[in-house]
Amino acid sequence: MNVEGRRMRTIWPVGDGGTVEIIDQTRLPHELAIVGLVTLDDAATAIWTMQVRGAPLIGVTAAYGVALGMAEDPSDHGLDRTIAILAATRPTAVNLRWALAEMERRLRDLPPSGRFKAALAFAGEIAEADVASSRAIGEHGAPLIVAAWQREAGDRPVEVLTHCNAGWLAAVDWGTALAPIYRAHDEGIPIHVWVDETRPRNQGAGLTAWELGQHGVAHTVIVDNAGGHLMRQGLVDLCIVGSDRTTAAGDVANKIGTYLKALAARDNDVPFYVALPSSTIDWEIEDGAAIPIERRDPREVTHIEGWTDSGERIAVRITPQHSPAENYAFDVTPARLVTALITERGICPASRDGLLKLFPERRLTGR
Amino acid sequence: MNVEGRRMRTIWPVGDGGTVEIIDQTRLPHELAIVGLVTLDDAATAIWTMQVRGAPLIGVTAAYGVALGMAEDPSDHGLDRTIAILAATRPTAVNLRWALAEMERRLRDLPPSGRFKAALAFAGEIAEADVASSRAIGEHGAPLIVAAWQREAGDRPVEVLTHCNAGWLAAVDWGTALAPIYRAHDEGIPIHVWVDETRPRNQGAGLTAWELGQHGVAHTVIVDNAGGHLMRQGLVDLCIVGSDRTTAAGDVANKIGTYLKALAARDNDVPFYVALPSSTIDWEIEDGAAIPIERRDPREVTHIEGWTDSGERIAVRITPQHSPAENYAFDVTPARLVTALITERGICPASRDGLLKLFPERRLTGR
Numbered sequence: 001m002n003v004e005g006r007r008m009r010t011i012w013p014v015g016d017g018g019t020v021e022i023i024d025q026t027r028l029p030h031e032l033a034i035v036g037l038v039t040l041d042d043a044a045t046a047i048w049t050m051q052v053r054g055a056p057l058i059g060v061t062a063a064y065g066v067a068l069g070m071a072e073d074p075s076d077h078g079l080d081r082t083i084a085i086l087a088a089t090r091p092t093a094v095n096l097r098w099a100l101a102e103m104e105r106r107l108r109d110l111p112p113s114g115r116f117k118a119a120l121a122f123a124g125e126i127a128e129a130d131v132a133s134s135r136a137i138g139e140h141g142a143p144l145i146v147a148a149w150q151r152e153a154g155d156r157p158v159e160v161l162t163h164c165n166a167g168w169l170a171a172v173d174w175g176t177a178l179a180p181i182y183r184a185h186d187e188g189i190p191i192h193v194w195v196d197e198t199r200p201r202n203q204g205a206g207l208t209a210w211e212l213g214q215h216g217v218a219h220t221v222i223v224d225n226a227g228g229h230l231m232r233q234g235l236v237d238l239c240i241v242g243s244d245r246t247t248a249a250g251d252v253a254n255k256i257g258t259y260l261k262a263l264a265a266r267d268n269d270v271p272f273y274v275a276l277p278s279s280t281i282d283w284e285i286e287d288g289a290a291i292p293i294e295r296r297d298p299r300e301v302t303h304i305e306g307w308t309d310s311g312e313r314i315a316v317r318i319t320p321q322h323s324p325a326e327n328y329a330f331d332v333t334p335a336r337l338v339t340a341l342i343t344e345r346g347i348c349p350a351s352r353d354g355l356l357k358l359f360p361e362r363r364l365t366g367r
Numbered sequence: 368m369n370v371e372g373r374r375m376r377t378i379w380p381v382g383d384g385g386t387v388e389i390i391d392q393t394r395l396p397h398e399l400a401i402v403g404l405v406t407l408d409d410a411a412t413a414i415w416t417m418q419v420r421g422a423p424l425i426g427v428t429a430a431y432g433v434a435l436g437m438a439e440d441p442s443d444h445g446l447d448r449t450i451a452i453l454a455a456t457r458p459t460a461v462n463l464r465w466a467l468a469e470m471e472r473r474l475r476d477l478p479p480s481g482r483f484k485a486a487l488a489f490a491g492e493i494a495e496a497d498v499a500s501s502r503a504i505g506e507h508g509a510p511l512i513v514a515a516w517q518r519e520a521g522d523r524p525v526e527v528l529t530h531c532n533a534g535w536l537a538a539v540d541w542g543t544a545l546a547p548i549y550r551a552h553d554e555g556i557p558i559h560v561w562v563d564e565t566r567p568r569n570q571g572a573g574l575t576a577w578e579l580g581q582h583g584v585a586h587t588v589i590v591d592n593a594g595g596h597l598m599r600q601g602l603v604d605l606c607i608v609g610s611d612r613t614t615a616a617g618d619v620a621n622k623i624g625t626y627l628k629a630l631a632a633r634d635n636d637v638p639f640y641v642a643l644p645s646s647t648i649d650w651e652i653e654d655g656a657a658i659p660i661e662r663r664d665p666r667e668v669t670h671i672e673g674w675t676d677s678g679e680r681i682a683v684r685i686t687p688q689h690s691p692a693e694n695y696a697f698d699v700t701p702a703r704l705v706t707a708l709i710t711e712r713g714i715c716p717a718s719r720d721g722l723l724k725l726f727p728e729r730r731l732t733g734r
Binding site: 029030195197198199200202205206209210212213219220221222223224225226227228229230232255256257259260261263264267293301302303304305306307308309314316317318319320321322323324325326327328330331332 | 588599634
């Protein structure tokens with residue numbers, strides 16, 4: 001989407017593909033820094049340190065990471081090692097596993113000498129497929145926003161609440177939860193987005209606010225505690241969030257706190273939509289309780305990173321020196337609280353039947 | 368309660384009462400600073416800037432503020448001005464209005480020459496009544512924790528979740544939500560508290576964690592987003608929060624985000640208790656929607672204050688320069704989500720009938 005007026009993506013290969021460039025998302029919103037990934041370790045570190053994050057982008061970065069790994073060692077052993085290192089970076093997003101399995105499947109039977117070039121091409125295909133998928137999610141989801149605007153808003157903008165960042169920064173372009181918002185905005189629908197700051201890493205305050213602002217979409221940052229009050233006051237017409245992993249029965253693992261917003265939406269009859277590419281669906285799991293929930297460094301809770309008036313990025317401690325902290329990165333929103341899923345193939349109920357109607361090939365394989 | 372091993376309160380007059388000392392809570396958890404309030408403006412500023420906060424302590428500070436105002440100008444005009452200035456500091460906590468009305472009622476018919484000394488004595492009575500009230504809340508509430516421990520915990524500590532700070536720092540001593548926790552802890556019940564950090568001002572991370580740590584109560588700080596996940600995982604046996612204003616029908620205005628935790632508690636069959644002194648009850652309001660909700664400076668959302676490694680306290684910006692923010696300080700949890708109210712007279716259902724059984728004198732007055 002637009003950054004300072006020009007179109008941008010989150011990841012792209014340069015030259016002969018020996019370098020893959022990314023936006024370093026840990027330096028947003030205060031600095032737009034482009035970083036080159038040259039080695040397999042660069043790619044793994046970028047995922048683990050969240051220079052790139054968001055389920056779709058994690059998958060695409062892992063695919064390019066496989067290409068970088070093949071440039072280093074295209075042997076079978078190199079392929080095994082590459083897959084293992086990248087698979088260990090983050091546990092919750094299923095796109096990572098999906099992209100790695102796809103890359104391995106395509107590369108395994110090729111001669112080592114051809115693997116780097118092929119991997120680069122396959123990663124590019126996965127990236128393009130992600131853009132197409134995000135664009136389609138926007139096309140399918142925008143009418144929900146238009147309908148809410150016609151039904152609820154009248155003379156005022158339609159009010160959408162989102163949690164974390166499931167915008168183009170979480171994908172390659174367009175995003176998932178924000179794709180319908182960009183689409184509706186580009187079509188001229190007056191729209192205002194309540195942006196949950198999304199502690200502990202503040203992807204809402206830092207990334208969603210930044211990308212909405214750059215694209216010209218009206219928005220207001222709120223603390224994660226505020227959404228329930230807004231809904232009780234009638235200030236939210238619909239919620240749209242992304243997903244890090246969706247089970248075959250429609251349970252949704254997404255950024256910690258999503259479940260609380262889904263409860264508030266249900267309590268106030270506010271539609272709660274989850275937008276996701278099908279690469280985020282884990283067809284092997286029915287119950288969200290089976291999804292592994294990443295626990296991250298407690299320092300993300302005890303300290304907050306921000307920028308001083310002089311533009312210096314520093315971390316400040318907000319807790320007493322000896323108070324421990326716990327840092328769960330995701331929670332699971334049960335399908336019963338999800339109004340509908342927005343996928344690249346259309347909208348469906350958050351249920352096994354709903355998903356299988358959109359993805360009938362999964363019925364045939366029994367998966 | 369205990370600070371570095373010695374017993375402490377949040378507010379106390381010194382010498383002839385011309386100075387009232389407080390703990391400056393904006394400097395916790397990293398510095399225990401005692402500040403002297405000498406003028407009416409000192410007292411109003413302490414409330415507005417949240418050097419003191421928490422509904423009961425706001426009321427007691429306002430009472431002492433009236434005494435400081437009477438030292439400056441004990442005339443009728445001075446009394447009017449004092450009440451007006453203090454009343455304008457914070458809108459949501461009803462204790463402020465209650466304490467000011469009480470002070471005015473007692474002072475109005477006294478000759479100006481006697482007002483300062485009388486005001487000081489009355490403020491002291493209000494402070495002592497608050498301590499007695501908090502202690503009684505602890506005595507009534509502790510058996511709920513003991514029961515949950517016997518029912519749910521077995522070999523592990525009983526797990527309590529709280530939001531914001533309703534500990535002794537929010538009152539004069541003991542606190543409201545934390546009073547039953549201190550009581551149970553002092554009785555030897557193994558207890559662990561999940562402390563919501565409570566954005567935007569982080570009273571949980573800064574104050575609740577500090578006071579629990581000082582008193583030796585095991586606790587873990589979590590982001591506000593995490594409580595729902597913990598409850599789904601069975602890691603919370605009960606929730607206890609405070610109240611800034613409780614309606615005659617049992618609706619509870621408390622720190623923003625309380626409502627979301629109440630929804631999660633209901634969804635997971637976790638008891639959700641609200642602890643409050645009766646000074647927090649607004650007998651004139653039935654419906655929580657009638658409670659005025661304070662909106663504070665958006666800078667509390669866009670910036671976070673913390674401490675650098677070298678002990679310097681600074682604010683860092685976490686949002687893009689041009690993204691607006693909105694800052695609602697409280698939300699309303701409807702009575703239907705509250706398992707019971709814990710008051711200084713005992714425990715009751717969050718309903719008009721429940722409250723009137725504990726406070727029958729309110730039935731007689733029709734209020």
